Amino acid sequence: MLEHKSLREKVVLITGGTSGIGRATAMAMGGAGAKVVFSGRRDPEGEETAALVRDTGAECKFVRSDVSSEADVKALVQTTIATYGKLDCAFNNAGIDPPVKPLHEQSLEDFDKVMAINVRGLFLCMKYEIQQMLTQGAGAIVNTSSIGGLIGFPGISPYHASKHAVMGLTRSAALDYAKQGIRINAVNPGMTDTEMLDRLDSGSVNDLSEVPMGRKGQAAEIAQAVVFLCSDAASYITGQPLVVDGGFTAH
Template sequence: MAILNGKVGIVTGGGTGIGRATALAMAKAGATLVIGNRNAAKGEEVVQTIEQFGGRAIFQQTDVSKPDDVMSLVQRAVTEFGRLDLGFNNAGMDGEQVPLHEQDIDKASTLFDVNIKGVFYCMKYEIEQMLKQGGGSIVNTSSIFGLNGYPGWSLYVSTKHAVTGMTKAAALDYAKRGVRINAVGPGPVETPLLHEGTGGDPHSYAAFVPMGRIGQPEEIADAVVWLLSDEARYVTGHTLPVDGGVCSQ
């Protein structure tokens, strides 16, 4: 198991699904965490769960589409724990599943604010802090939708391609400055988001996956913890599909 002992990290969208599972996995690997989430009750529940098994975490209500919220989240980590070593930029939304010409402009703007600008804001403020202290490691949540195209999902696909591209280019910016930047590309995973997006039947996506099943949040979390850890010290600019083989089709 990858080790994060002595590291301080941020997890956005840490209240449910992949964010929650990864926060728990990071804490179990030894990291001290600041959980950012829009829903305070869910974020506080994750903190309580981490504390129950002896981990350290605090919660700060955060909307990643607001740069001041993100800056405050990073400042909270430094104020409370003295540094920031890890960033898991996971907060996101899925948008509408309709052909491009039917996409609503206002909803599209919100999608871009969260999925693209939100990742930019997180990386900007995390990297500023990491450069001050000599390095760090960041993982962004992209998607198989950031590696392939899928009908009906043009805008969501565009946002996740943006995350993949931002990850690549930023990794090159800081490759010699001690900051590694990678991404995960989850396939269908049993989360509240997929549950809602499939009308309550997330396992209907199993036929789409070569392994014949959808993933569990913990399977994404394990990949994120590895990418954040020193075990992945020679990996940067990579988007790792964790998808049961979907992207190999």
């Protein structure tokens, strides 16, 4: 956790904040001095995360929300403004993964479900976050892509399609709003020790043999990258993927 207060008095909105990278980032943002609003679809995990964020000394609020619902996303941003008066940073992290199987065995239902959360949800979040940030004249957004948004693995083609789409949305939106003071970047984690990676039990997905550091990343390590991209230390960075993968894609 960052000891310096690089986001002191900033208001940060995090989606998918009830576990994994989202939870770790909510804690890191609190430790960096931010006021945190985070969302998710599970109340018990949301309350657990809220307690952990408050343990850092930060103010926080949990909002139950489904990012595939436009009404939910609009209400989430409105709640953030009603609670803390502004929106300085957003971490669009909500995402799901499909079953591990080759493309011809993937169902249309699973494909649509992944796209609804990972792509439609991201679009909706950016739409309403940016509307607010335009009224303020500044803001920073970080989207969770993946090394799967830059390369491919067998068995999870819908997931890779969605994460490549995240990169397209990130780069294009960054160009739309650079002159308005809104920075938009992506964080691209490699194999990170989370529940999602545990579900992807295919050897081709979890194989650490080609990771130069020889280990999985930790959610807290990804969180620090997100804090950096939201901070003024990254003030000249926009439209970029920040790859945090232990050297995997350096091959």
